[in-house]
Amino acid sequence: MSGGDMVAVESEIATIEEALSTTPAKYWGDADMQSRFLDLLTARETGRPPAPVPAAWKERKRLQALMADENSEYWKGPKAAENQAYYLRLLGASEEPGLVLGLNYTANPDAPPKAVESAAEIMRALSVWDQASLVEAFDFALPEAVQRAAITELAAGPPRVAPVASAADLERFQTDEDNAALARAWGARAAACLGTYRARLRRILGGLSASDRRQAIHWLNSAPPKEYAAIVRQLAGA
Incomplete structure (x- = not known):
């Protein structure tokens, strides 16, 4: 892994660590983020580049950012129904069992x-x-x-x-x-x-x-x- 790649990995690790520290509910509720964190830590240990971020994950993050704004095109306007249906398709297509197939009800301590x-x-x-x-x-x-x-x-x-x-x-x-x-x-x-x-x-x-x-x-x-x-x-x- 090149020096530039390592810098990018460390930067992404720092971003997720900050989320884990400041908004742990978001981290533990996001199976994609958890999986990505493990990939990045493995890359740090082995020196091999992590797998590219799946396009579906990027799309889900984009839509989730829109969801946070009640006036965004996710909730209002001609594209609202399309955006909501697309998000549910992305959610259902996820391979992460924590999202759809087996929600973990382990109590947050x-x-x-x-x-x-x-x-x-x-x-x-x-x-x-x-x-x-x-x-x-x-x-x-x-x-x-x-x-x-x-x-x-x-x-x-x-x-x-x-x-x-x-x-x-x-x-x-x-x-x-x-x-x-x-x-x-x-x-x-x-x-x-x-x-x-x-x-x-x-x-x-x-x-x-x-x-x-x-x-x-x-x-x-x-x-x-x-x-x-x-x-x-x-x-x-x-």
Whole structure:
């Protein structure tokens, strides 16, 4: 490996090490980054150049950068549907089992056990494909402040006494087809479940900046129906 190649390898290693240090959730949620890190460390040890970065990985990183901006062409405009479908194809074509075929639910030792348990409940309600989609969206499309607020709320659990939604609130909630399906599933408990869900959502949003709050609401409202329903059911205690 030439001197220039070695400099490039060391630079890339330093970049990933910084991500591992400052945003460990991103590193451990990204099987491609983990695989690349091992390739780079092997290249450092053996002196042989690492394999080129797969084009699909570069494309996923490009789209993930767009996902972080709620006003980008990933979410809005004539290319939004195409970009979202393309991203899911890239995700499904990945050879990394950690992304699609076998999500690792080993608890993060730094995460509160209750938060891990609550997150697992959300995941168990989803197919493997939807699980991978939700993990990627949470890790890369939400600001870190929103991620921390969500984990804190999952760790806290539902409030001891939550306000019961009014009949008018419940009626407005059901004007959306996905929400109407949730209310039907809740049955006689619908008003109580809606009250609990909204109380917990207010706690998540309450400490955020205006920008992070807008992005969190946009992320939730843009979630695919199955992922949205799994999140709402967990927060509602149903």
